[in-house]
Amino acid sequence: MGGWQGHARRSLPALHSDTVFALRFSPDGTKLATASADKFLKVSSVADGKLLRSYEGHTHHVLAVDWRADGKSL
DSSP states (O other): OOOOOOOOOOOOTTSOSSOEEEEEEOTTSSEEEEEETTSOEEEEETTTOOEEEEEOOOSSOOOOOOOOTTSSOO
16 A cells, blocks of 8 residues: 655645644645644745634644635634
């Protein structure tokens, strides 16, 4: 059986200060949402890696993230 093989196209090492538990691409593939142990949920642009939005206020690790089907809400 052949496994999936790919190459990293972008690295975002400064996006979170702790372990990333989950990530999801938006339905249109233009944004990446990430959930982390640093208690942040962040949304970045896939094209250039730019941080678009940071959601703070969680009192514990953020363990999961997902997009609504319309891609406008998390």
